[in-house]
Amino acid sequence: MAHADAPDLDAGRAGSRRVWLPARPARLRPARLPARLPALLRRRPPARWWWQRALVTGASGGIGAEAAARLIDRGVAVVLVARRREPLEALAERARARGVAVEVLPADLAEAEGLARVEARLADAAAPVDLLVNNAGFGTYGPLVDADPDVEAAEVAVNVTAVLRLTRAALPGMVARGRGTVLNVSSVAGSMPQPYAATYAATKAWVSSFTHALVEELRGTGVTATALAPGYTPTEFHADAGLTRASVPAPLWTDAATVAAAGLEAAAAGRAWVVPGWHFRVAAALAGLLPPAVTRRVVAAGMRQRLADPHW
Numbered sequence: 001m002a003h004a005d006a007p008d009l010d011a012g013r014a015g016s017r018r019v020w021l022p023a024r025p026a027r028l029r030p031a032r033l034p035a036r037l038p039a040l041l042r043r044r045p046p047a048r049w050w051w052q053r054a055l056v057t058g059a060s061g062g063i064g065a066e067a068a069a070r071l072i073d074r075g076v077a078v079v080l081v082a083r084r085r086e087p088l089e090a091l092a093e094r095a096r097a098r099g100v101a102v103e104v105l106p107a108d109l110a111e112a113e114g115l116a117r118v119e120a121r122l123a124d125a126a127a128p129v130d131l132l133v134n135n136a137g138f139g140t141y142g143p144l145v146d147a148d149p150d151v152e153a154a155e156v157a158v159n160v161t162a163v164l165r166l167t168r169a170a171l172p173g174m175v176a177r178g179r180g181t182v183l184n185v186s187s188v189a190g191s192m193p194q195p196y197a198a199t200y201a202a203t204k205a206w207v208s209s210f211t212h213a214l215v216e217e218l219r220g221t222g223v224t225a226t227a228l229a230p231g232y233t234p235t236e237f238h239a240d241a242g243l244t245r246a247s248v249p250a251p252l253w254t255d256a257a258t259v260a261a262a263g264l265e266a267a268a269a270g271r272a273w274v275v276p277g278w279h280f281r282v283a284a285a286l287a288g289l290l291p292p293a294v295t296r297r298v299v300a301a302g303m304r305q306r307l308a309d310p311h312w
């Protein structure tokens with residue numbers, strides 16, 4: 001029976017009997033969605049880039065070079081790290097032409113000596129670094145049983161040990177100054193186990209987990225940590241890993257400039273995690289929901305097909 005003082009209930013029918021259903025919560029009412037869409041789709045205003053000086057590893061190409069170029073263009077002094085000096089010098093020219101302070105610091109982050117020099121630079125309180133971009137990294141592909149153990153170990157050294165040691169070197173000064181930013185370049189590949197790229201995906205899973213943990217450790221210190229997890233990005237990364245880009249459809253690629261900008265914007269806003277590109281946001285979210293027994297089988301099937309393809 002209808003009740004006169006039940007205004008929050010929607011009327012419905014079950015057979016010939018009139019029944020009362022609880023009202024939908026207001027925020028789920030479809031009629032309200034069109035009115036709310038502009039607010040939902042509106043981009044957040046860009047955060048202020050307050051940094052005075054940034055150290056970028058892997059600045060000689062790809063995402064790191066794009067990040068460094070963006071920082072230089074915004075007047076942020078840069079310390080450029082990678083093994084190859086020439087591309088770093090080209091970026092340094094760009095900085096000098098704009099009157100931006102620049103240091104070129106060639107170093108092999110897989111080697112203790114090179115890593116120690118970059119750690120020392122980060123710990124130098126006389127010229128503090130307030131943005132550390134841990135971007136240098138590389139990947140290896142193929143069955144582990146055939147892999148060169150020294151190359152796999154170097155991959156762990158650059159993708160994991162260097163990220164750990166450089167972050168550890170930068171943090172004391174940042175915390176003492178009450179502000180600082182660490183931007184770690186992870187990968188969507190770190191969101192799931194990747195048979196035939198086992199080492200690479202595991203190193204990136206470490207970077208993501210490490211960064212998320214730091215976000216909480218640093219809460220209240222004025223220092224923030226951000227993990228940038230790109231999907232396919234056209235850089236030297238694939239050729240260096242012995243891959244071509246032919247088997248990946250064009251719409252799945254996001255250019256390095258867009259990826260770098262997304263990482264820097266998220267870091268400036270103090271966000272913990274950013275995945276550039278909606279398709280990779282969906283992939284990373286799905287990978288987080290599915291058990292490893294499912295994701296590892298799906299990835300293994302795809303990778304076997306790709307490894308058999310001579311054009312990959």
Ligand SMILES: NC(=O)c1ccc[n+]([C@@H]2O[C@H](COP(=O)([O-])OP(=O)(O)OC[C@H]3O[C@@H](n4cnc5c(N)ncnc54)[C@H](OP(=O)(O)O)[C@@H]3O)[C@@H](O)[C@H]2O)c1
Nearest residue numbers: 058060061062063082083084109136137187233235236237
């Ligand atoms: N491209 C992608 O699809 C993709 C997707 C997800 C995540 N990522 C990640 O994004 C980051 C940047 O990669 P990218 O795509 O821009 O590739 P890239 O163009 O190959 O750049 C890699 C950078 O790392 C540096 N590097 C490699 N080994 C080094 C070492 N031992 N010591 C010092 N520097 C070293 C390289 O410089 P030198 O050779 O001059 O030393 C280069 O500047 C990596 O961490 C990668 O894992 C890439």
